[in-house]
Amino acid sequence: MQNMTNNIMLKMTDIHKSFGELEVLKGIDFSVAKGDVLAIIGPSGSGKSTMLRCINRLEEIDSGKIEIMGRALAENGADGRAEYVDEAKSREILACTGMVFQQFNLFPHMTVMENLLEAPVQVKKRSVEEVRPEAEELLRKVGLFDKRDAYPGRLSGGQQQRVAIARALAMKPEIMLFDEPTSALDPELTGEVLKTMRELAQEHMTMVVVTHEMAFAREAASHVMFMADGVIVEQGQPEEFFAHPKQERTVAFLQNML
Numbered sequence: 001m002q003n004m005t006n007n008i009m010l011k012m013t014d015i016h017k018s019f020g021e022l023e024v025l026k027g028i029d030f031s032v033a034k035g036d037v038l039a040i041i042g043p044s045g046s047g048k049s050t051m052l053r054c055i056n057r058l059e060e061i062d063s064g065k066i067e068i069m070g071r072a073l074a075e076n077g078a079d080g081r082a083e084y085v086d087e088a089k090s091r092e093i094l095a096c097t098g099m100v101f102q103q104f105n106l107f108p109h110m111t112v113m114e115n116l117l118e119a120p121v122q123v124k125k126r127s128v129e130e131v132r133p134e135a136e137e138l139l140r141k142v143g144l145f146d147k148r149d150a151y152p153g154r155l156s157g158g159q160q161q162r163v164a165i166a167r168a169l170a171m172k173p174e175i176m177l178f179d180e181p182t183s184a185l186d187p188e189l190t191g192e193v194l195k196t197m198r199e200l201a202q203e204h205m206t207m208v209v210v211t212h213e214m215a216f217a218r219e220a221a222s223h224v225m226f227m228a229d230g231v232i233v234e235q236g237q238p239e240e241f242f243a244h245p246k247q248e249r250t251v252a253f254l255q256n257m258l
Contacts, residue, residue, distance in 0.1 A: 007034040008070070009175050009206045010055065015064035017050060024050045025061070026230040032175070032223075035204035039211055039221035039238075043253060047230040048210045052179050055208065056097045057090060068093050069174060098173030102180045104160040106152040112139065112163050113148040116170045124171070131170070138166040142196050158189030162196050176200065178209040194220075214257050218242050226250050 010032040017025040024047045032038050040048050053059040055066065057073065061082045065075040071093050077083040084090060106115050116135035120126045139145040142162040152160050161181055168176060178197065182190040194216050201207060201220040211217060217224050218238045225235040226249070234241070234250045242258075245251050 008032070009034050009068070010208065011067040013065040015051065015054060015066070016062045017054060017059065018062055024230050025054070028232060030225060030232065030235070032206060032208060034206055036223055037201045037207045037209065037221045038223045038225060039209050039217035040225045040227060041211060041214070041217055042227035046227040048227050049179050051227070052177055052208060052210050055177060056094050056099055057084070060084065069096055096174040097177060098168035098171055099177040099179070100161070100164050100168050100181045102184050104152070104164045106160055106163060106167070108152050111149050111151055112144065115152070115163060116167050119167070120170050135170055138169050142166045156189055157185045158192045161185065161193045165196055175206045175208065178207065178211070180210050180212065182213060212257070226253065228253070
């Protein structure tokens, strides 16, 4: 780990992003320290998912600076536009992030175990013998060891999402990104996924979670950020944030959600 000021794992500085004429991110600034769980909440269309996707370069920013574990992924060049490091460096920097999406994106033609083995073996060139015990341990962790030989189509949505979490963890990321991981699930299946995420939080996994689950934000997050219209309206520690929101927009949003 190089040049890690106060254990800052992720730093986003003055991030701007537009799609055509539509400015989606209007100068976003925040940082996440090691072991922090940042919950990002806000109405649909506020830029939350775009911002999350910018962290691991699924979207590219127009201007600003992204630093992951002390290394710059992108920063402004002479013309004031963001310039990214080269492909090889980018891959190296992003290797320490894992992501879980709304849709589970499991390989349907592979068993649960094969889904977990795929990336460590193909991308990290590790042997199946070496990875398998770790994959089994991860499946135990998410309560799905007995499903290791099942195909994703035989699993419930909640089970598939827990496999997706285990699959992301199989790459041993330092930072886990979650983009509304429960929004595609029925309410009764949401709980099992949130339980897995709470356990990760208790193990001090650094996490950035875009969510509409207020109970999770209140109980599991160390920091809550409210976004609307491409800006951070308010942020703070959960107890203070939920008990005494300072901005009218935050108050109105929470009244709707709680």
